[in-house]
Amino acid sequence: xxxxxxxxxxxxxxxxxxxxxxxxxxxxxxxxxxxxxxxxxxxxxxxxxxxxxxxxxxxxxxxxxxxxxxxxxxxxxxxxxxxxxxxxxxxxxxxxxxxxxxxxxxxxxxxxxxxxxxxxxxxxxxxxxxxxxxxxxxxxxxxxxxxxxxxxxxxxxxxxxxxxxxxxxxxxxxxxxxxxxxxxxxxxxxxxxxxxxxxxxxxxxxxxxxxxxxxxxxxxxxxxxxxxxxxxxxxxxxxxxxxxxxxxxxxxxxxxxxxxxxxxxxxxxxxxxxxxxxxxxxxxxxxxxxxxxxxxxxxxxxxxxxxxxxxxxxxxxxxxxxxxxxxxxxxxxxxxxxxxxxxxxxxxxxxxxxxxxxxxxxxxxxxxxxxxxxxxxxxxxxxxxxxxxxxxxxxxxxxxxxxxxxxxxxxxxxxxxxxxxxxxxxxxxxxxxxxxxxxxxxxxxxxxxxxxxxxxxxxxxxxxxxxxxxxxxxxxxxxxxxxxxxxxxxxxxxxxxxxxxxxxxxxxxxxxxxxxxxxxxxxxxxxxxxxxxxxxxxxxxxxxxxxxxxxx
RNA sequence: UGGGGCGUCGCCAAGUGGCAAGGCAGCGGGUUUUGAUCCCGCCAUUCGGAGGUUCGAAUCCUCCCGCCCCAGCCA
Numbered sequence: 029x030x031x032x033x034x035x036x037x038x039x040x041x042x043x044x045x046x047x048x049x050x051x052x053x054x055x056x057x058x059x060x061x062x063x064x065x066x067x068x069x070x071x072x073x074x075x076x077x078x079x080x081x082x083x084x085x086x087x088x089x090x091x092x093x094x095x096x097x098x099x100x101x102x103x104x105x106x107x108x109x110x111x112x113x114x115x116x117x118x119x120x121x122x123x124x125x126x127x128x129x130x131x132x133x134x135x136x137x138x139x140x141x142x143x144x145x146x147x148x149x150x151x152x153x154x155x156x157x158x159x160x161x162x163x164x165x166x167x168x169x170x171x172x173x174x175x176x177x178x179x180x181x182x183x184x185x186x187x188x189x190x191x192x193x194x195x196x197x198x199x200x201x202x203x204x205x206x207x208x209x210x211x212x213x214x215x216x217x218x219x220x221x222x223x224x225x226x227x228x229x230x231x232x233x234x235x236x237x238x239x240x241x242x243x244x245x246x247x248x249x250x251x252x253x254x255x256x257x258x259x260x261x262x263x264x265x266x267x268x269x270x271x272x273x274x275x276x277x278x279x280x281x282x283x284x285x286x287x288x289x290x291x292x293x294x295x296x297x298x299x300x301x302x303x304x305x306x307x308x309x310x311x312x313x314x315x316x317x318x319x320x321x322x323x324x325x326x327x328x329x330x331x332x333x334x335x336x337x338x339x340x341x342x343x344x345x346x347x348x349x350x351x352x353x354x355x356x357x358x359x360x361x362x363x364x365x366x367x368x369x370x371x372x373x374x375x376x377x378x379x380x381x382x383x384x385x386x387x388x389x390x391x392x393x394x395x396x397x398x399x400x401x402x403x404x405x406x407x408x409x410x411x412x413x414x415x416x417x418x419x420x421x422x423x424x425x426x427x428x429x430x431x432x433x434x435x436x437x438x439x440x441x442x443x444x445x446x447x448x449x450x451x452x453x454x455x456x457x458x459x460x461x462x463x464x465x466x467x468x469x470x471x472x473x474x475x476x477x478x479x480x481x482x483x484x485x486x487x488x489x490x491x492x493x494x495x496x497x498x499x500x501x502x503x504x505x506x507x508x509x510x511x512x513x514x515x516x517x518x519x520x521x522x523x524x525x526x527x528x529x530x531x532x533x534x535x536x537x538x539x540x541x542x543x544x545x546x547x548x549x550x551x552x553x554x555x556x557x558x559x560x561x562x563x564x565x566x567x568x569x570x571x572x573x574x575x576x577x578x579x580x
Numbered sequence: 581u582g583g584g585g586c587g588u589c590g591c592c593a594a595g596u597g598g599c600a601a602g603g604c605a606g607c608g609g610g611u612u613u614u615g616a617u618c619c620c621g622c623c624a625u626u627c628g629g630a631g632g633u634u635c636g637a638a639u640c641c642u643c644c645c646g647c648c649c650c651a652g653c654c655a
Contacts, residue, residue, distance in 0.1 A: 034594060034602075061655055096654065153653055160651055164582045167651090198653055208583040210651050219653035238655050262584055262650050284585090286648095291591080339603055341593045343586090346648055350591045353604045363617060396617070427615060436613050469613080481613045547614045575615040 054086030062104035087120035166206035247276035327552025327568030391439035427480030
């Protein structure tokens with residue numbers, strides 16, 4: 029394990045297992061059910077499982093826990109694989125499926141029946157619930173609990189054969205109806221479902237429950253550390269009971285950790301679906317969604333997501349991580365890897381009154397990394413600058429263009445504003461300025477330094493672009509606590525700007541290429557809609573802004 | 581009010597008997613052709629609370645308080 033990684037209880041326990049010789053190599057697994065899109069919480073699980081395997085020189089499997097065909101589909105299987113790969117991980121061997129083990133699981137169920145520790149129960153779901161007892165009262169034995177082995181066998185075989193209807197019977201483990209742990213009150217192992225399965229078609233009419241399937245899947249695959257979230261802790265006694273009562277080839281160990289929660293985010297499948305169904309967002313991969321595909325479309329680099337997951341750590345205490353931490357990881361990654369470019373969000377004409385000939389400029393693509401090279405920009409007599417970068421007059425805190433004052437045009441000359449035109453309503457239409465230097469990079473000869481630097485594009489060469497600017501989807505830090513999502517939405521989570529102007533090279537950006545638009549933030553060429561004839565950029569995240577204008 | 585967990589700085593989180601890492605956020609200052617980045621500095625005499633053991637406790641013991649999870653034929 030590499031030394032610079034912070035310790036956490038998982039790494040410590042696995043190292044202990046290795047040191048004590050309990051395991052000789054580490055095998056983990058990421059076991060999603062293919063019933064939805066992966067989100068930031070899954071990213072945490074992925075980095076934990078694949079990360080642990082990497083750190084200990086082991087392997088990590090991708091296994092679809094597809095035991096409930098009615099909720100699953102091939103669409104999700106495909107998207108999950110794409111997301112895992114995009115995050116930068118490759119599973120060991122082929123993709124695994126719980127459904128590939130159904131025959132083995134069935135035989136193990138028969139084994140439990142033969143051992144007298146599983147029985148077919150005819151109680152209806154309602155009756156079963158009534159027999160289960162409550163948190164404080166023990167349950168009652170099912171009247172079918174004492175069935176003979178041969179009768180149980182006969183019934184279970186017929187369950188498989190499809191002789192009974194959904195819900196008519198189940199197979200249960202015979203453990204202890206009085207256990208204070210409700211998961212041990214004769215848990216259900218198999219239920220009847222006359223439903224076709226996306227992998228096995230109509231081969232099965234009975235499907236194993238999570239509890240019966242998961243540990244045995246782990247055993248079959250030789251998983252050494254079966255890492256899951258805290259809510260499964262109560263299931264561990266059952267997990268261990270099944271492993272102990274079955275002739276499995278291997279004894280996996282379940283360890284639980286606290287799932288990742290981030291502020292201003294909702295990750296419940298139901299609520300995410302609601303956002304999509306009610307068209308509050310434009311789909312599962314809407315850039316405001318916390319899905320992996322949404323984060324990707326937003327321009328969040330996979331490396332930033334991985335670093336974030338590592339930085340928040342892995343523990344057993346519930347908490348809500350400030351989403352600012354994720355944003356920080358994104359900025360950190362992009363600051364180092366995104367080339368710089370210029371985009372004017374609210375164009376205002378600027379005429380350089382004394383510029384007689386266009387000036388060719390070589391502008392660096394990154395201020396701190398020469399390997400990014402430079403691009404050629406043409407400074408023309410008529411430019412477009414951001415309306416917010418000019419004021420007729422302003423106090424000394426305003427480090428932008430003011431009449432009679434100077435600024436430097438990014439990568440170009442220093443200019444001084446002379447005057448401006450206004451329309452009938454007093455709105456500024458055009459600014460006139462003169463160049464006070466003639467060579468890029470030079471300071472004015474009179475020693476009067478520019479107040480600041482502003483970005484610009486050439487009115488002759490700039491290309492119109494659509495820029496989507498995003499803000500948090502929710503207005504409150506804990507939207508998951510609210511049952512009414514509509515009440516906690518940030519109504520301004522999306523602002524579409526169809527009148528932005530970008531420097532010409534940007535139009536040819538590859539889909540998913542991320543740039544820093546200088547002084548604005550990071551923007552990604554939309555994965556699906558960006559075209560050189562019709563550029564579309566999504567705001568990934570704004571630059572950190574520690575400046576607040578004291579005068580509004 | 582049964583069972584299982586968890587409580588260390590505003591938010592995460594190391595630490596496992598020897599005298600409180602780090603990150604994020606925040607606050608000062610410096611550099612700067614991005615009000616960005618970068619750099620420097622500040623930010624828990626204290627570890628949910630109260631007792632106890634010990635030369636010494638966030639770490640061990642006792643009691644108390646708070647929060648989370650479990651009564652799907654979901655995972």
